[in-house]
Amino acid sequence: MAAEVSSLGHALQLHALILKTGGDHLHPHSSLAFSHPGRSSAIANAVVRCYARSDRPREALLFFFHLQRSGPAPDPFALTFLLSSCARLRAASEGRQIHALSLKRGFSSNRRVQNSLIHMYSACGFLDHAAEVFDRVPERDVVSWTSMINGAVEANRPLRALHLFDSMQRHGVEPNDATIVAVLRACAEAGALGLGRRVHEMAVQARLDSKPKVATSLIDMYAKCGCIASAERLFEQMPNKDLFAWTAMIFGLANHGRCEDALRLFYQVVEDGMRPNDRTITAVLSACRNAGKVAEGYRIYNYMHRYELRPRIQHYGCMVDLLARAGHLDEAEGFLRRIPIEPDGIMWRTLIWASKLHGKFDHAERLMNEWKVLEKNSTESENFVLIGNMYASIGKWEDKANVRELMLANRINKVPGCSRIEVNGIVHEFEAGDSGHPESKRIYEKINEMAEKLRLEGYTPKASEVLLDMEDDEKILQLHHHSERLAVAFGLISTNPGEKILVVKNLRSCEDCHTAMKLISKVYNREITIRDRIRFHHFVNGSCSCKDYW
Secondary structure (H helix, E strand, O other), X not given: OHHHOOOHHHHHHHHHHHHHHHOOOOOOOOOOOOOOOOHHHHHHHHHHHHHHHOOOHHHHHXXXXXXXXXOOOOOHHHXXXXXXXXXXHOOHHHHHHHHHHHHHOOOOOOHHHHHHHHHHHHHOOOHHHHHHHHHOOOOOOHHHHHHHHHHHHHOOOHHHHHHHHHHHHHOOOOOOHHHHHHHHHHHHHHXXXXXXXXXXXXXXXXOOOOOHHHHHHHHHHHHHOOOHHHHHHHHHHOOOOOHHHHHHHHHHHXXXXXXXXXXXHHHHHHHOXXXXXXXXXXXXXHXXXXXXXXXXXXXXXXXXHHOOOOOOHHHHHHHHHXXXXXXXXXXXXXXXXXXXXXXXXXXXXXXXXHXXXXXXXXXXXXXXXXXXXXXXXXOOHHHHHHHHHHHHHOOOHHHHHHHHHHHHHOOOOOOOOEEEEEEOOEEEEEEOOOOOOOOHHHHHHHHHHHHHHHHHOOOOXXXXXXXXXXXXXXXXXXXXXXXXXXXHHHHHHHOOOOOOEEEEEOOOOOHHHHHHHHHHHHHOOXXXXXXXXXOEEEEEOOEEOOOOOO
């Protein structure tokens, strides 16, 4: 009978029959005739499996915990399905209970259970817990390695993911398509183009590159590593493009500032009869945002009603960002106040930041006072940093100091600026003022050289960008030591003349660094690409692809 339970509909019918005939549990003398050894356990597994694979994974947990009162003892198969449900739900507490149950039942050495535990802990953000299980696995298979790699990517630790992949190869474990997808995601986040290309070659050799998920991940990797032309070639070569591939390409074009091309692809999706999903709408709204196309943004937003898509917080956020960045501050505020959900911190920060950008400091201060984020004991460092910087920008140093004291009292640390650059297949990471790199002496010599050449070009550092109460000379030194400048300096001393430089930064670039990068590209005759938190900036011969709108 268990083999016949192959869909959620069957599972629901069987679940109802179990409750009707067996009361609160599976009973060996019920009309289900569980007369064979293990029959009740097999049927319970079938129900759990169907729920776990459906869009109702929580039902798998509820059903299982209900059965534990007097139903059949769980076997390893049931535990793997349940751990999968916990991973999908990010239900770490329930996952720990199932882990304890696996230990109690003596299944902790079962390979399937071990791999499921690694996946569950990784998906729930407990990478160290996943590593503890992983380290105890005597013979790790491709699933074990892939779960750890994917977990590291999910935890925003792409360099760790790449180190794990390197170790996996040294252990002689062949990657599968899921591994390739996870590693390509890590390459994309780290900006590791060289490694990404090698993984592409591996996928081709293993004949995995034609699999839709791998092909889409390749498009995403090349786009996020600055090679939008390579992403486009792969996209055009795909014989059967699914919606995920179209969406990845639209996102890539949007992030590179190619709004018209992103819109063209979106309307092609519509004309071809495909139904865009939430993520597709987010991608094309991002394109409108990056180009300041307000009317087109409204048009795309209204497309959601046509497809009966309910706007989510990311869509509202894109619209607020689009309107605010374009200078339509009152319209953006009105939009924020009309949405049917509670605006999140990102939307408020966007509106306050845009008010500062457009010189509307009174407007920004009014929003800050209304939001009262600091009174809510928020734990988001970005809230404190934004408000502290706003006070600094209008010279209210005492208020900024109070914000700093609140951060210290609440043990809230500012997210440090961090930039990565890949040279000869190795990703190097820099923080602002970093002095721990083996080439630090040469890097700072190049920084001083860059500063002198920029001065001769007429560059004047914008000391107001450093929102600290210090002398201007100290502020200028701070600007010169921003993380992306250290990364570019390292790129200049470590690569051949004329070679392109790609830097990935975790935060938005400041206005002064943006101005400096334009001049550096001209002075050193280098094409420099910076991918910050918002978008790509391609600096060539003194100009930027964003046209100073970002």
